[in-house]
Amino acid sequence: MRRDALYFPGLVPTKFSTIETFLRTDDHARRRLAEADEFLGYSLMDAYAEADVYDWEVYESGFMVVTLALADWALENVELNPVLCGGQSFGAIIAAVFSGALSYQDGLALVRNSVLVEVDYFDHQPEPLGCLFFYRMTSQQVDDLVAEFRAAGRDVEVSIYLDDSVHAVSGTLADLELLEARVREAGGFPFYTMNRSEHCPSVRPLRDRLETEVYDRVSWHRPKWPMLSDVSGKLLTDPEEIEQDLLDGWVTPVHWSTVVGGMRDAGTEQVHIIGPRNMFSRITNNALPTEVITPKKVVDRATSPA
Template structure:
């Protein structure tokens, strides 16, 4: 019997045009959208079509709807027998909804409430914070650059070790600009700066506000499948422990190796990565066989079914 890991990547900026067909025509997507529209009080697809990545409520809700619909489709059309469900960064929230830790409505409430608190927190800071994403440097080089900047008083922290090539560093925007230049000088390629920090100790006040103002206001349940922590790599089934783990993700750097090691410890022998892009598949594919479930996966499967003889 195959032992599958069902995994949801973090929020990756994706052009609406790349997912519009799936959102507007797929029955699984339309079912998820109908509930979201009623809960949010507006047309999520129409808002998502014009949203910027910094329109956090719309963008995160749209990403959640899209990803959950892909997972719904996969359970009906792909041979999957999950022994665990997990996600990286925002993907962990989606995993909590899909595994039943949060109801769909509570997941949408969590997104809406968290977005409001995050905007209030970051807008209220005296010094703007950000998170710089880049690739083509290995983890040792990244740690050395961060140490170099911290030695001269620049408060930067590594937020993400996605693999030994893709990383992210959080800190004041005034410190990230010169860091980006040093990254280029070292042979790296900065490609995206987000207007908030995440997965670092400096946002502890935000993590604590989210706990009391948002996470304590929704109901947490026992999951359908154990949740794989991207903080510790452990399998979690206690609702309160899962809640704390998701909160602690705000102040703990992401190490993709922690996730892969957790899958191995759980004796998963196949990974299914669910989301709009397939960039994460190359990482787990080095450790265990990996399939991706994207809008293209759905379109290809449906096209093949149309041309197959009866």
């Protein structure tokens, strides 16, 4: 049989209007929503409809609900032979839930309690921190620009090399504002600034707090499928290794080449990108045959003539 990889992208803010029909009509989505509502103590769909992009508990829980429901749908409607399951950044937590390394309730608890620690950590920094996402610059250009800023005493760090076009840099919001202007001058296109830093060594104190205050307080299990690390590219099955790998993602820059290399080493023949947005598809499709599973695809399938 064909060897498939199930892969969950990182959290990209998604408008409620783009997922509303899926949430209201798909049985898998309704079931995942009902369980989330019971755990959270409020209507996640109603909260998502009104949420600001920085309402992290709502956005992360909503992203988890939609993505897991899509994966549930895929197992029933797509011929799959998974040999690994993985995710980039927040997607790795969803992969942990879907693979069984975390229960769904523990996944929701991880989201809620991590947000509390993260907000406390970033609110108490001397200067506001963030992460700037942009594209249309090569990795070499980004490295050169970051080196220039660091030589001038500005503490910025590359957080994400999604491919040789999409990148993210973390630092103070003041430095990122200057960096954004330089990105535009170089022909790059900034599209999102997150109100926290991530995937960089400077947030080591946050990573260590999350370990003791959140991650060590949920139960970790052996996954149904090996989990592909976006830190090392290795396949993980040991529960403790999975926990440590997710934590280390906070302090390790994301290199998409590491993920693709891990998929190839595992003998992957097709990748299934599962999530609300499909921006990852063009990246893996350059290396491996790729299918994208989004809310639009599921809704279109359900409403198309038999």
